[in-house]
């Protein structure tokens with residue numbers, strides 16, 4: 001037996017799962033609109049030695065129930081044994097055939113439930129391993145190849161405020177000029193050097209006009225547009241041809257591998273996805289059909305940070321580009337995304353983040369560890385993820401969760417409260 005303090009097993013003694021909610025503006029997407037609160041779950045893993053690790057994931061009730069079922073089986077697992085962790089998560093979910101509560105409002109439906117549930121535990125175990133060794137998580141993932149990770153300005157069409165409430169300080173964004181103003185505010189505040197527009201909200205001609213307005217206002221910045229599968233193949237090809245030479249990639253113009261392959265054969269720019277390739281068994285048919293040229297990884301549904309590096313290696317092998325997807329999230333996720341991106345050599349696009357849409361005073365980590373400069377977050381160098389839980393803030397955001405009355409992300413249901421006939425079925429155009 002080695003006398004190195006971190007050489008022995010570090011066994012899980014306790015797991016805590018705390019659902020939280022934080023304010024979210026009325027951001028529009030093709031399936032509906034964001035509700036007044038976004039949900040997340042904070043996962044804390046504690047070892048026999050009292051080492052403490054953090055993970056963050058979706059906060060939908062069905063997902064939280066799965067996390068709790070998995071947590072009950074994790075006692076005694078060594079935080080170095082990811083395979084055993086996954087095996088136990090699989091065992092906890094073996095009778096669960098439901099597809100409810102995935103946290104993505106119907107936009108990502110085919111990901112692996114075991115990977116989605118295992119992910120925050122794996123991140124928390126990596127946080128613990130890093131703390132035990134005194135090394136940042138990026139070192140456990142092969143080492144940082146960059147000391148800052150670039151993120152993109154993630155623009156959304158939006159209502160002025162939630163119905164029945166005052167306008168928020170972002171104001172409305174339904175016209176190209178308002179999106180340009182939104183982009184200016186984000187870029188002035190964060191220094192972003194790439195822009196993504198969440199599309200699939202207005203008829204394609206209006207969204208094309210918005211992209212042209214952004215190109216004119218920001219001639220040097222890479223642009224992307226993501227309608228979340230809202231278009232037919234015909235519409236997607238038309239938009240793709242219109243935007244040739246203007247966008248760096250076209251994200252999920254249509255649903256499904258076959259539809260993406262049909263579009264990819266007709267347009268010049270790469271097609272990217274976080275909808276039709278969301279699990280390892282989608283890679284083979286997507287590569288065979290040359291359906292996508294860029295995969296947007298997301299450790300929350302690809303099974304954690306280590307599996308996301310496997311995804312990166314597969315993308316590298318098959319000559320696919322790699323970018324990173326995001327949903328509304330807090331600081332634990334931003335830290336994990338930043339370590340992963342830092343340690344992934346072929347992740348060469350600016351990553352997505354919803355970060356600017358969050359109120360600055362609403363987070364579960366103590367301020368200071370993650371800051372944006374010139375559109376990038378410096379990779380934390382402190383042991384583990386490099387962020388600390390702010391317990392008072394965790395309690396406050398848990399109170400929001402209990403009071404807000406939202407238990408499942410439902411962008412479509414929320415939009416239908418104000419537009420009863422709203423139909424998100426693709427293709428919308």
Ligand SMILES: O=C([O-])[C@@H](O)[C@@H](O)[C@H](O)[C@@H](O)C(=O)[O-]
Pocket residue numbers: 027028029104107198226228274325326327328352
């Ligand atoms: O937050 C949103 O409305 C986004 O549409 C999100 O849910 C998507 O998953 C995502 O950002 C995407 O790139 O598809």
Ligand SMILES: [Mg+2]
Pocket residue numbers: 226228251252273274275325
């Ligand atoms: Mg997307």
